[in-house]
Amino acid sequence: MNFRGIEKTDKWGYIFTVFYNGEKFHSFDEMAGKVTVKGEFRKVMNELGFTWAKGIQQGGRTDAKVSAERNLLYVSSNFTGDLSEIIFKFNEKMKESIFIRKVQKTFPNLSFPEYVEKREYIYRYPKKRVKRSIEDIEKTLLEISGTYDVSKFTDKKGLELKEHERTVKVTYEKGVLKFIGNSFMPKQVRNMGGYILTGEVETFPGKFLTLENVYLKEELMNKMILSCDNLKISGVEKIEKTIDDEITILYVKKEKKGEVIGKNASNIKSLRKELGNIVIREI
Structure with missing residues (x-):
């Protein structure tokens, strides 16, 4: 960026x-x-x-x-x-x-x-339908957690993708499966859920699955743009900054743009020395 x-x-x-x-x-x-x-x-x-x-x-x-x-x-x-x-x-x-x-x-x-760091899915399969023991489930969790080719847990559409290797960590607590991974193939979570809870690769129903959260990389999180109310500049209507303070956005009316920039860009040069990278947007 x-x-x-x-x-x-x-x-x-x-x-x-x-x-x-x-x-x-x-x-x-x-x-x-x-x-x-x-x-x-x-x-x-x-x-x-x-x-x-x-x-x-x-x-x-x-x-x-x-x-x-x-x-x-x-x-x-x-x-x-x-x-x-x-x-x-x-x-x-x-x-x-x-x-x-x-x-x-x-x-x-x-x-x-x-810019997505990882994704977290939750699978809440009804406990009364689970036939395997906790010991067998925990053994399978160790087997399928890690970085490897997950092709056996996807469908025809997934097999057509160029990259089949994925990193995933799966846990099971209080009857709930939690999947955290960098990326998932089509039906991967539902098929893994079936494998963990039945011992066979089986596509479990989607209605029990929830995408719980998506985590973004720090690179993008630092580039979220927020209003900057504690900074005032003559001729500028509104000011925003990126979270990392690397970029300042100045919103100016068209007729004020020349004033903000200054003769021979003198004003904007001074502002850049103080604030760093500046973007001017007309409003």
Whole structure:
């Protein structure tokens, strides 16, 4: 991520942390004629005035009927209004199926999955259906935790992927399976769940699976953009900074831009000595 990338565009990246009930949807990805997680998110957000040009990227792609406590949806948009009101209206309308927990502003036009550190899934299979002993389950947990080719736990679609090696750690506490990994293949968690609890590779139902959390790499976390209310600069309407203080964004009216930059860029040079990298956005 280079700050030059935000100098040459009027867009920002937005990361929405969302809850959704997988049983309310046909699937996760957009699909014509079907009610999907991404499709409903796009439709309602667009209706409320928040739009973007390209597709929605995600922290974790979930199988049909799989729910999420905290998945991440990332888009790049030139939206400049009040997102809090849009989120409130979205949640009022969609609270039975999708709920936006929070939104974070960051760099636009990212290849978002590259900035995911790890994903955490929870599988809550009914205890009365579990036939294996705790000893057998714990033995299998040791067997399948680690870094290796997980091809036997995916489907035909997964086998077509170029990379089959994954890192995963699986634990079992109080009847709940927890999977933490850098990346998962299609149906991997559900097939692993079946293998752990039955001893056979079996695709367990999606309705018992939840994407609990998606963890981002520090590189991206440091580039979240926050309002900077304790800094005032003449001619500047609003100021924002990245969390790591590496970049300062100055929002100015068109007629004030020359004043902020100064003759022969004298003002902006002085500000850069004080603040470091500066991006100016017209409002």
